Amino acid sequence: MSARTGNDPAMWSRLIGQETAVRILRDAVASGAPGHAYLFVGPQGVGRELAAMALAASLNCPDGGCGVCDVCARVLRRAHPDVYTIAPEGAQILVDQVRTVRENAYLSPYEGRVKVFLFEDAHRLNPAASNALLKVLEEPPGDVVFVLVTESPEDLLPTVVSRCRRVDFFPLGPAEIERVLVTQHDAEPSLASWAARTGGDLSTALRFVKDPGAPERRRAHLDIPGRLVRSGPSESVRIAAELAEEAAAAVSALTKRQKDELARHLEAFGDARATGAARKRVEDRHKREARRTETEVYDSALRDVASFYRDVLLAGAGVPDDALVNTEMAERLRRAAAVADPAWLVGALERIEDTRRALARNVQAVLALEAIFMELGTPRARAGAR
Ligand SMILES: [Zn+2]
Structure with a gap:
């Protein structure tokens, strides 16, 4: 620029x-x-x-x-x-x-x-x-x-x-998000387009673009509903543990970046008046960032899972494929829609929202995740299905 x-x-x-x-x-x-x-x-x-x-x-x-x-x-x-x-x-x-x-x-x-x-x-x-x-x-x-x-x-x-x-x-609409990603963050256009559609807001979309592992993790998150149905309640414990591992990895990557930043910061503040207070401010911010990063991992997993159920709901209502978020798995979504009870899906989306809010309030993350996944593991079938 x-x-x-x-x-x-x-x-x-x-x-x-x-x-x-x-x-x-x-x-x-x-x-x-x-x-x-x-x-x-x-x-x-x-x-x-x-x-x-x-x-x-x-x-x-x-x-x-x-x-x-x-x-x-x-x-x-x-x-x-x-x-x-x-x-x-x-x-x-x-x-x-x-x-x-x-x-x-x-x-x-x-x-x-x-x-x-x-x-x-x-x-x-x-x-x-x-x-x-x-x-x-x-x-x-x-x-x-x-x-x-x-x-x-x-x-x-x-x-x-x-x-x-x-x-x-x-x-911002998806087109504006895409424009920001391409013009200001040098995102590769097809990646930007995907991130803008699936991220929902600029900061999430930006994270998708910056983090090469994000698409893979998203695929794993979208696999959660299927795993829960196939493997039963014990799977919810395993999935919660996997997400805890994902969060720990994200925090440890962040800690590495923070150490570099703190070193740069101390170098920038030669003035004795500024050093103590400024250092404390940076360290406080780093602690908050670490907490936020952890919560954000759980939140993005739950948003991905919610996007699956929302798509199933929409597919069940007969919307065209390109109105779905996860178009690439439209076939699977339609199969799920053929058997899932719409009222159960609505309830599931509400419970996921509740869990996201609870996690933002610092509840015991792993327990909350196990509880929601346990619930999602027993979907109710649509009347007349099966
Ligand atoms: Zn300037």
Whole structure:
């Protein structure tokens, strides 16, 4: 990507399909008074965090967000000392996290002009944390911008919401996802097309493209319903164990990358003032990433399994093959549809959703997986089938 002029900062051009949000934010920056608090509302994986990073870069980069300089690069890597990410510890953002934010907010920036505090999943601010944040929002320091990212603004304290400027982000269609993958991530076009259709959102599709093992693992996940029916309840224990192994491998690959990042980070922070706090921030983020990576493995397996049952349901309703997600196995899906009870399929999809939600709340993953697979192992037949 080449450097652009100040009129077309490259950081903003990374956002695809969010023209309104980009216009609002760029106008705000251009006005010289960008405002102190934003609420970025929209589903996961559509560029909300990237927009926050573009905003942070455009406020701190000497060229207004060129996308190529050291400042922009570090903002994008979340390794800039004036850009803070606050994410839930477990299920909630805690008041201690907001207290740390408040302390940092009143310090001058380490090296940039404006400190940016990005709150991921801001609807998970617990009541005490919300009230602590509200106090800062009521009297924000001049060189600070807060960005609260959420998919459910109704779960935030209304007084917090009313202090923020709302910016809406919209879901990307498969064609937009495909375009992002090809133009920004050099994805091979047929892989991008497959990932865009099956991933559902940009971050998932991107993972599929970046990770050469992903298609193979997806095939294995799609095999789970068949294995359960063929081999009975003991198979659910085996499958849960396999997924736990898959998660452990993903976390260990991540840990390796994190070690490299920490080494780079310590090198970047020669300044004694920054080292301790910055190192702790990186390490905290790494812990959260590890937890998230593990959950994400289970979640993607369950989504794949759900896509199988959804396709069976659709196939049973007579939709054409190209309306299915897993077109490559249409034949198998139609065979399953001939015998499966649609009401059982709907129930199965609901139970998978429940399990995904439970896993996001840090329940005992392996036990939850064994339980759901046990249930899926005894499908009910359609009336008159067999
Ligand atoms: Zn720059």
